[in-house]
Amino acid sequence: MASEATLKSYVKPLPDKDKSAYIHDFFSSIKNVVRALGRTLAADGMLSFRPHLSDEKFSLLYPNEVRLAPPPFPVKPNLLNFPGNMKDFDRAFKFYERELAERMLYDEHILFIISVYLNNLPADDVLCIKAVDTSGGDPKLFLPTTHSYLEDKYGTLAESAQDSLRATISRPLSYETSLDGNFVSMRAANAILSANNIGLSENQMFREACSKLSKNPRTKPLVEDFKKRDGYVSTTATFTEFCTWAVNQYDVRSPPDGTAAFAFHSDTDYRSVPSLPTPPVTPAKSVDPVAAASVSPAAGQITLTAAEITATIEARKKAGDSKGKKGKAIAYCIIHGHGGHGPGLTLKNGKVAYCNKMADKSGVPKTGYTVAQVNCSDPSGPPVDGMARSQDVVSGWTKP
Numbered sequence: 001m002a003s004e005a006t007l008k009s010y011v012k013p014l015p016d017k018d019k020s021a022y023i024h025d026f027f028s029s030i031k032n033v034v035r036a037l038g039r040t041l042a043a044d045g046m047l048s049f050r051p052h053l054s055d056e057k058f059s060l061l062y063p064n065e066v067r068l069a070p071p072p073f074p075v076k077p078n079l080l081n082f083p084g085n086m087k088d089f090d091r092a093f094k095f096y097e098r099e100l101a102e103r104m105l106y107d108e109h110i111l112f113i114i115s116v117y118l119n120n121l122p123a124d125d126v127l128c129i130k131a132v133d134t135s136g137g138d139p140k141l142f143l144p145t146t147h148s149y150l151e152d153k154y155g156t157l158a159e160s161a162q163d164s165l166r167a168t169i170s171r172p173l174s175y176e177t178s179l180d181g182n183f184v185s186m187r188a189a190n191a192i193l194s195a196n197n198i199g200l201s202e203n204q205m206f207r208e209a210c211s212k213l214s215k216n217p218r219t220k221p222l223v224e225d226f227k228k229r230d231g232y233v234s235t236t237a238t239f240t241e242f243c244t245w246a247v248n249q250y251d252v253r254s255p256p257d258g259t260a261a262f263a264f265h266s267d268t269d270y271r272s273v274p275s276l277p278t279p280p281v282t283p284a285k286s287v288d289p290v291a292a293a294s295v296s297p298a299a300g301q302i303t304l305t306a307a308e309i310t311a312t313i314e315a316r317k318k319a320g321d322s323k324g325k326k327g328k329a330i331a332y333c334i335i336h337g338h339g340g341h342g343p344g345l346t347l348k349n350g351k352v353a354y355c356n357k358m359a360d361k362s363g364v365p366k367t368g369y370t371v372a373q374v375n376c377s378d379p380s381g382p383p384v385d386g387m388a389r390s391q392d393v394v395s396g397w398t399k400p
């Protein structure tokens with residue numbers, strides 16, 4: 001077994017700020033230490049005894065398993081029980097010493113695990129844990145108390161994470177992805193909120209989607225037409241039904257006459273812009289300065305000024321030079337971090353640049369990954385379905 005100092009170095013301390021974002025990593029590192037301890041007592045080390053779980057919690061998480069009992073305290077053999085038979089007494093005493101050593105080793109490991117917890121927690125949490133401790137000094141009861149305290153306090157989403165997810169649901173449509181991509185992001189954010197019992201209902205999500213689409217001249221008719229359908233009832237309409245209908249309708253409809261405003265990245269005329277109405281309004285922001293060019297309403301052609309051409313050249317230089325050097329990362333992936341692929345990037349062929357390790361080209365998760373993980377495009381926030389958000393930068397790119 002590795003030394004205690006080495007094992008402690010494996011633990012990822014819980015930081016003073018944003019604890020909810022790191023509590024999963026903290027618990028995982030603790031579990032690795034517990035598994036490495038007591039290999040002579042059980043195949044999976046101290047983890048076989050689940051010392052961090054109360055009996056109630058164990059029954060809830062592992063209803064079909066039987067908890068491995070700690071080594072019992074042995075009864076010391078009495079010489080009077082072996083009259084005239086020292087050989088049997090010696091054999092019984094050696095057996096007693098072996099069982100006693102196992103029990104003492106178990107208790108030492110429990111104390112070590114407690115110290116690992118307390119030494120890697122912020123001071124204010126240590127004080128709170130000691131204040132709510134009801135173990136009466138019993139180490140095997142103190143450990144579940146500590147774990148439950150941390151799980152109850154930080155195991156749910158932090159307020160900042162909740163706000164970020166709600167913003168994903170309510171913020172205006174993103175034109176850097178497809179219409180369906182917008183719906184996927186909304187659904188993934190609400191799935192996390194729902195897992196913590198604070199998500200929106202299907203009807204509430206439907207109203208949020210309608211609000212978004214009503215502000216886009218291309219998608220506003222979708223909302224209006226959906227509400228005109230036979231059998232439509234505002235209080236029972238669902239987000240799932242509306243998403244399917246809206247995407248299918250959008251794919252076969254032409255944009256409003258005389259405008260290409262608010263085109264999604266997956267649209268064929270994404271880089272075109274509308275003629276300016278009166279009074280002038282700022283065209284939708286594009287990832288390419290070409291989209292900032294002016295349009296002649298009569299000729300329907302794009303005209304670049306000298307300043308705009310210069311801006312275009314400079315922007316492309318920043319993105320990469322003639323030698324193929326990569327610039328700032330243009331996408332984010334929960335596994336690989338900042339780089340050149342991720343659910344927030346749509347390619348010229350209209351396909352989303354999903355991570356090929358987590359999903360196929362259509363974004364369908366591979367075994368071991370979830371939809372929320374595949375569609376995570378934000379490096380900030382708590383773990384997504386148990387997976388921490390990578391802060392790495394792919395080789396050849398720089399952090400944006």
